[in-house]
Amino acid sequence: MIFDLANPSQLMQAFGPDLLLMAGAMALMLWAAWRPESHEHQRAVGQASLVLIAATIGLTLWFSTRGLQSTLGVIAVDNFRWATDLVCLLGAFGAIALGMEYNVRERIMPAESHVLVLFATAGMMVLAAARDLMLVFLGIELMSVAIYVLAGLNRRSAKSAEGSLKYFLLGAFASAFLLYGIALIYGATGSTNMVEIGLRVVGGNFSQHPMMLVGTGLLLVGFGFKIAAAPFHMWAPDVYEGAPTPITAFMATAVKAAAFATFLRVWIEALGGMGDAWFSPVWWLAAVAMFVGNTVALSQRNLKRLLAYSSIAHSGYLLVAVATGTLAGSAAFLFYLVAYTLASFGAFAVVITVGRAGDTNNELVDYEGLWQVRPGLAIAMAVFMLSLMGFPIFGGVGFFGKWYLLMAAIEAPRPLTALAVVLVLTSVVSAGYYLNVVRVMFMKPRPEGAETPAQAGALTRGVVFVAVAAILVLGVIPSRAIGWSRASVPRAPQMQAAVVDAPR
Amino acid sequence: MLVESLALSAVLFTIGVVGVLTRRNAIIIFMCVELMLNAVNLTFVALSKVYGATGQVFVVFTMTVAAAEAAVGLAIIIAIFRHQRTVNLSNINLLKG
Secondary structure: OEEOOOOHHHHHHHOHHHHHHHHHHHHHHHHHHHOOOOHHHHHHHHHHHHHHHHHHHHHHHHHHOOOOEEOOOOEOOOHHHHHHHHHHHHHHHHHHHHHHHHHHHOOOOOOHHHHHHHHHHHHHHHHHHEOEHHHHHHHHHHHHHHHHHHHOOOOOOHHHHHHHHHHHHHHHHHHHHHHHHHHHHHHHHOOOEHHHHHHHHHHOOOOOOHHHHHHHHHHHHHHHHHOOOOOOOOHHHHHHHHOOHHHHHHHHHHHHHHHHHHHHHHHHHHOHHHHHHHHHHHHHHHHHHHHHHHHHHOOOOEHHHHHHHHHHHHHHHHHHHHHHOOHHHHHHHHHHHHHHHHHHHHHHHHHHHHOEOOOEOOEHHHHOOHHHHOHHHHHHHHHHHHHHHOOOOOOOHHHHHHHHHHHHHHHOOOOOHHHHHHHHHHHHHHHHHHHHHHHHHHHOOOOOOOOOOOOOOHHHHHHHHHHHHHHHHHHHOOHHHHHHHHOOOOOOHHHHHHHHHOOO | OHHHHHHHHHHHHHHHHHHHHHOOEHHHHHHHHHHHHHHHHHHHHHHHHHHOOHHHHHHHHHHHHHHHHHHHHHHHHHHHHHHHOOOEHHHOOOOOO
16 A cells, blocks of 8 residues: 555554554553552553553554555655564553563652653654654654653652763753754755655755754754663763663663664655765764773773763764665664664563662672572573673574674675774673673672572563573574565655655 | 845855854854844845745745754753753863874
C-alpha cells in the first residue's frame, strides 16, 4: 500500500503507531495525576505503560510487515523508521520495567515518571519518522524536554538536580545550534524536506555555498551534543551519574539511538550529495570520540561514569558507520545499535541490582568478589562487558557488530582504513576497563563485612535475563538480524526519488 | 533588507553563544539560549520573504517549543536552588571527573 501524505486521513494512518502511543500517553497522564501519590499507584501506572508500549510494538511490527510506502511528504514510511521505532520502544519498555522497582527503593513516588518516558518515546518515534527538518526539531525537543525532567526526577538528590540542570542548559544550547543549522540549510536550498534538499544538493553546486556549509557545520555540532560524541560530550558523564539509573539506561540507549537514526537519515537523504564537505569533520568527530571515550574511561572508578564514557566511545564507533555514507554502512549501523542497546541496557540493570537506596554502591570496589556472593549477576555483567568490548563468542552479538562495522569501513568507496585502525586500537584500549570490571568481580576476594546485594525484583531480573539471552542467541545466529538490518537502510536521494515517482 | 536581517540575526546568535560560554549564572545562561532561539526566528522570518510561508510556520513552532522549554527550565532552576541556595554554576559542582 502507498500512503498519499497530502491526504490528511492517509497521513494519520501512516502515523498510526506514533498516534497510538501519544493518545495512550495522554490518557495515562490524566490517570497518573488523578490519584494521590503512592507506590501502588506508581506501579499501576507503570504496568499500564508497559501494556501500552507492548501494544505499540505490536502495531509497529504489523506495519513493518505490510511493505508500506508513501509519497514524498513530511514523514517517511520505510523499514528504517520501523527498525528505529522498535529499538526505542524496547528501550522504553526496559526503562519503565526497571523504574517500577527502582522508584520503590528510592522512594520516588510520582506516577508521572513513567508517562514522561512515554512522551520521550513519542518524541523518538517522531524523530524516526521525520523526513522534514521541522519535524526533526519538534521530535528532538519533545524527546529532550521530557528527558530534562526525568533526569531530575529524584527531588531529594542534589546530584540529580545538578545533572538535570547541566543537561537542560547544554541541551537547550545544542538545540539552538541545530535550529540555526536548519534555518541556514533552508535559506540555502529553499526547502525543509530532506528528500527535496537532497535532490537540490545533487543538482546544484552546494559544496562551496557558504550558507550551506555553515548550516551543515551547525547541524553537526547540534547532533554531536545530542549523541554525546567528543568533543561535545562534557555533559554526558555528569548527567548519567546524577540521573536515576533506569533513566540513565534510557538516555544511553533509546535517546542515543533516536538521535543517531535522525542524524543518519539527515546525512544520507538530505546531505548525501555533499559528502566532500562533511567527510573530514565526521571522520575527525568519530576518531576523537573513540579516543577520548576509551582513554578517559580507563581512570573511572564509578560504574555509571565508566558506562557514560563507554557510551561516548560507542558514539565514535557508530560515527564510523555514518562516515562511510554507504548502504552497507547503514546496515552495520543498525546492527551495531541493536548490539549496543542490549549490552548497555543490561549493564545498567546490573548496576541497579548491585546499588543501594540513595543511589550508592556504584563504585568499582562494590563489585569486588561479586562472583562469590551473586554468581549469576557476575556472569551477566561479564557478558555485557565482553559484548560492549566486542569479544568473540562470550561477548555474543557485540563481536559481530564491530566486525560488520569494520567491513563497512574498509569496503566503502572512500576506504576508511585509517579510521578502521583507530577503531581496532581504541577497542584494544577499551579492554583495559571492560576486562578490569570482570577481573574485579571474579578474581578479587569479597571484602570483609561487605553486604550481599539484595535480590532484585522480578522485572529487573527479567531485563537482565532477556538482555543476556538476546546477546548470546544473536551472537550464535547473527544472520537473521543482519538480513533484517540490510533490509532496513535509508536510501540516498536519487533512489528515493525513483521509488517515489514510480507509482504516480 | 534580506542580507541585513540575516547579518543581524547572525550577530544576535553570536552574542547568545558568547553569553552562554562566559556567564556563570544559570538564569542568564538560559536567557542567552533564548536570545539564540530568537535570532534563529529572525532568520526564518527574513527567509520567508524569499521562500514563502514555511519560515513563518517554523517560527510559531519554535516559539511554542521555547515556551515549553522555559517552563521546564525554570522549574529545574528552582529545584537546584532548593538544594544549593544558589544558581551560580561555579558553586554547583557535586559531579566531576
